[in-house]
Amino acid sequence: MSDQHPELHELGWSDWFERRAECKPGETIARVAAVDRDQLLLVDQNGHFRAKLAGSYRYRHQFSHELPCVGDWVCLDRQPGDAFGVVHAILERRTSLRRKSAGNATDDQMIAANLDRVVIVQSCHVDFNPKRLERYLVMVMDGGADPCILLTKTDLVEPAVLAAQLAEIDSIGLMAPVLTLSNVTRDGLDEFKRLLAPGKTYCFVGSSGVGKSTLINRLIDRERLETGAVSGTGEGRHTTVRRELIRLDGGALVIDNPGMREFGIVGAESGIASRYADIADLASNCRYRDCTHRGEPGCAVRGAVDSGDISREQIESYLKLSGESDFHQMSHAEKRKKDRDFGRYIKSVKTDLKNRD
Ligand SMILES: Nc1nc2c(ncn2[C@@H]2O[C@H](COP(=O)(O)OP(=O)(O)OP(=O)(O)O)[C@@H](O)[C@H]2O)c(=O)[nH]1
Numbered sequence: 001m002s003d004q005h006p007e008l009h010e011l012g013w014s015d016w017f018e019r020r021a022e023c024k025p026g027e028t029i030a031r032v033a034a035v036d037r038d039q040l041l042l043v044d045q046n047g048h049f050r051a052k053l054a055g056s057y058r059y060r061h062q063f064s065h066e067l068p069c070v071g072d073w074v075c076l077d078r079q080p081g082d083a084f085g086v087v088h089a090i091l092e093r094r095t096s097l098r099r100k101s102a103g104n105a106t107d108d109q110m111i112a113a114n115l116d117r118v119v120i121v122q123s124c125h126v127d128f129n130p131k132r133l134e135r136y137l138v139m140v141m142d143g144g145a146d147p148c149i150l151l152t153k154t155d156l157v158e159p160a161v162l163a164a165q166l167a168e169i170d171s172i173g174l175m176a177p178v179l180t181l182s183n184v185t186r187d188g189l190d191e192f193k194r195l196l197a198p199g200k201t202y203c204f205v206g207s208s209g210v211g212k213s214t215l216i217n218r219l220i221d222r223e224r225l226e227t228g229a230v231s232g233t234g235e236g237r238h239t240t241v242r243r244e245l246i247r248l249d250g251g252a253l254v255i256d257n258p259g260m261r262e263f264g265i266v267g268a269e270s271g272i273a274s275r276y277a278d279i280a281d282l283a284s285n286c287r288y289r290d291c292t293h294r295g296e297p298g299c300a301v302r303g304a305v306d307s308g309d310i311s312r313e314q315i316e317s318y319l320k321l322s323g324e325s326d327f328h329q330m331s332h333a334e335k336r337k338k339d340r341d342f343g344r345y346i347k348s349v350k351t352d353l354k355n356r357d
């Protein structure tokens with residue numbers, strides 16, 4: 001299909017969405033920049049504007065994960081002169097970050113959608129905790145986004161301490177990039193900025209106090225954060241909405257909202273880890289010891305996909321998480337070691353999740 005929305009690429013649009021856009025004639029596409037109760041702040045090639053969800057959409061979609069969240073792409077109706085656009089559809093999400101509900105997956109709370117990379121931030125000073133890092137990793141991968149690990153406050157520890165932490169992360173054997181920086185000395189800041197590609201969407205998760213806001217303020221100039229709010233009058237109510245989807249000078253998009261801050265603190269994610277553990281168990285039944293689960297005969301993992309026991313998405317994120325995309329390039333001994341390490345890793349995450357509450 002030809003690209004019908006070149007002007008949206010700076011906002012994160014891609015062929016993936018183009019193939020799934022099912023807008024009716026006359027409807028346009030925009031991205032959700034913030035959600036404020038029943039009002040949406042949208043952005044398209046012409047700038048920011050307000051919108052509401054069509055009553056019919058609300059009627060047909062009652063689960064919380066079906067409601068728009070920041071980062072979503074929507075189809076809307078907006079006549080010239082209208083104060084509000086009317087949103088009729090939300091495009092399929094390529095990735096998401098969601099807070100798992102204790103009960104049904106349909107009650108999951110969406111935090112943000114269509115993130116390309118989630119930066120998991122820990123301070124190397126007092127916050128460093130590999131177990132927590134692993135939990136974040138599993139949650140990020142479960143939503144389909146690529147993770148990246150960032151250690152902040154390098155100015156507060158001796159180089160040897162930092163080196164030991166990096167070695168510990170390395171021993172987990174994940175393929176996610178690991179970066180370090182100090183918001184104070186700005187050491188590592190330029191390297192980190194190089195990771196941010198134009199038209200890609202990023203967000204930052206991690207415990208309170210690790211330096212997420214400080215870093216985001218370094219990336220955006222402060223002024224834009226404060227004047228980023230858009231005022232408007234909605235049915236007699238005067239409100240101000242702070243933009244949560246921010247475009248950096250280099251063209252990368254950053255989502256920053258309060259939900260991010262709480263992400264990972266809430267429990268009940270053990271379902272995810274046990275799902276991965278199930279796949280790891282299955283893999284031990286594959287005919288070939290070094291099966292990559294990418295089409296070998298006698299593959300138990302593919303078998304489970306074919307019979308519908310596990311979804312293709314789960315397998316994809318499992319393969320990503322286990323780093324098995326690089327698997328076939330390893331020697332036999334390396335593969336054996338990796339299998340063992342990953343099995344152990346998954347078990348530790350699972351145990352850790354169990355022990356948490
Ligand atoms: N020494 C040092 N201090 C830092 C660094 N980055 C942030 N800080 C300080 O750490 C404190 C917390 O930083 P924030 O940016 O507010 O942390 P946060 O992750 O946004 O925290 P929440 O908003 O609660 O999620 C502030 O006092 C910062 O000045 C760093 O690289 N080195």
Ligand SMILES: [Zn+2]
Binds near residue numbers: 286287
């Ligand atoms: Zn297999």
